[in-house]
Amino acid sequence: MKIIELTYEDNQQQISNLLEKHSKSSDPNIPPYVRETISLAAYEDDIYIGGVTGDMVWNILNVHLLAVDLNYRGNGLGAALLKEIEARARLAGCKVSELTTMSWQAPHFYQKQGYAIFGEIKNCPVEGETKFYLKKIL
Structure with a gap:
């Protein structure tokens, strides 16, 4: 594993994607992030x-x-x-x-x-x- 700097916008999008996947697996009724x-x-x-x-x-x-x-x-x-x-x-x-x-x-x-x-x-x-x-x- 390595930790690097990523542009704020790109990192925000990647984090949003992860949150979206987690939300949908927890409760499919949660609206998109x-x-x-x-x-x-x-x-x-x-x-x-x-x-x-x-x-x-x-x-x-x-x-x-x-x-x-x-x-x-x-x-x-x-x-x-x-x-x-x-x-x-x-x-x-x-x-x-x-x-x-x-x-x-x-x-x-x-x-x-x-x-x-x-x-x-x-x-x-x-x-x-x-x-x-x-x-x-x-």
Whole structure:
């Protein structure tokens, strides 16, 4: 046996193939392991002011990144971006959305948007900070 580096995309595909085979052997009713990405951006007069990215697998939306330019915060743009990615995921058949955020980032923002904390890692990445895991039924 040897372990080598492989491009992220190629390795992702190989891992997906293995997971697919395992899933089908465990339960033939499990849907295919197909990852679909979503990437939305907001502009004001041709200036990028925010965006959100995520992917969907097995009817679950995983929100990866969401950010709004400091000059545009507090005006509902973050909520609008999140609402739009959720709406697109819902149309694609997603039943739940999940994400992570850090204590100094936006846990309260996501809770206002209907997300509930279901897990946390304290003192991560440094003493006194927490990584939160949140979910929302779509």
